[in-house]
Amino acid sequence: MPELPEVENYKRFFEKTSLNQKIKNVYCEDDLLIDNKNISEFKKELTDEVFESVKRRGKFLIITLEDSDLFLVQHFGMTGNLEYITEDEEGSDYAHIRFNFKDDGELRWLCRRKFGRNYLVNELSEISLLDEMGPEPLKLDYNSFNSLLDDYSRRAIKSFLLDQRCIAGIGNIYSDELLFRAGIKPDKKIKSLTNEDRKRVYDCMISVLEEGIENIINGDDFPNDWLFSHRNDMKCPNDNNEMKNIRVSGRSTYFCPKCQE
DNA sequence: ACGGATGTTATTAA
DNA sequence: ATTAATAACATCCG
Numbered sequence: 637m638p639e640l641p642e643v644e645n646y647k648r649f650f651e652k653t654s655l656n657q658k659i660k661n662v663y664c665e666d667d668l669l670i671d672n673k674n675i676s677e678f679k680k681e682l683t684d685e686v687f688e689s690v691k692r693r694g695k696f697l698i699i700t701l702e703d704s705d706l707f708l709v710q711h712f713g714m715t716g717n718l719e720y721i722t723e724d725e726e727g728s729d730y731a732h733i734r735f736n737f738k739d740d741g742e743l744r745w746l747c748r749r750k751f752g753r754n755y756l757v758n759e760l761s762e763i764s765l766l767d768e769m770g771p772e773p774l775k776l777d778y779n780s781f782n783s784l785l786d787d788y789s790r791r792a793i794k795s796f797l798l799d800q801r802c803i804a805g806i807g808n809i810y811s812d813e814l815l816f817r818a819g820i821k822p823d824k825k826i827k828s829l830t831n832e833d834r835k836r837v838y839d840c841m842i843s844v845l846e847e848g849i850e851n852i853i854n855g856d857d858f859p860n861d862w863l864f865s866h867r868n869d870m871k872c873p874n875d876n877n878e879m880k881n882i883r884v885s886g887r888s889t890y891f892c893p894k895c896q897e
Numbered sequence: 898a899c900g901g902a903t904g905t906t907a908t909t910a911a
Numbered sequence: 912a913t914t915a916a917t918a919a920c921a922t923c924c925g
Contacts, residue, residue, distance in 0.1 A: 638903065638904085639904095695903095711905090713904055714904055715904095748923065749920085750921050751920070788913095790913075790914070791913090807903055808903060886916065886918095
């Protein structure tokens with residue numbers, strides 16, 4: 637489930653499990669998952685290396701190596717996930733890339749639909765989306781957010797939130813969720829938002845992302861008062877009205893016609 | 898059985 | 912120059 641909160645969790649998981657161990661072997665069955673290197677180069681560059689640090693930028697993980705200036709950069713697509721197993725554990729399916737450590741632990745890179753990518757680059761700017769990425773929402777103050785909105789005021793608010801070049805890390809689930817909390821209809825044009833609307837979008841963006849991170853860390857399901865928990869029954873958790881599904885920015889979009897204008 | 902899915906990009910149209 | 916719409920990518924799930 638890789639939007640900002642999920643990838644933030646992957647980052648913490650990676651940090652906890654996979655730093656400071658020598659990589660004994662790298663397995664990869666499908667070169668689709670590796671960008672700008674072929675499989676043998678990818679294996680060669682990483683074998684005997686040590687993951688030194690990991691940070692998150694938008695929906696990407698950026699990993700530094702102890703004895704190399706290369707960056708390992710990971711994007712998880714729609715179905716990417718991380719898993720760490722020890723010798724006697726089975727592990728899940730779709731572990732298309734596996735980093736085998738000297739101490740017999742294994743970091744597994746799962747990706748069922750194969751939309752994710754691993755890059756090995758000298759400069760982060762070689763990855764165009766990273767190069768053009770908008771600011772981190774959790775490091776953005778309200779004034780900067782507000783002037784960002786001005787830059788894209790002809791667009792629908794959801795389209796702005798989804799566009800990684802406008803603002804980083806927000807995807808289809810969290811954009812719907814934060815607009816629900818803010819009481820704004822997803823296809824509303826930014827230029828038609830009042831100052832109060834803008835402030836609510838900002839506040840709800842922060843709170844939904846932060847609660848999302850907490851939620852995942854605690855291993856909880858999405859809370860029952862979140863819109864996302866009602867995609868099946870289609871009942872708004874505020875007023876029990878029938879939710880609607882429309883298409884915005886090419887993506888399936890859920891909202892409550894009563895609560896959201 | 899077929900439409901849709903937490904993402905991104907290329908192409909084409911407005 | 913911007914923005915929107917659509918299809919494509921690969922694969923499984925309901």
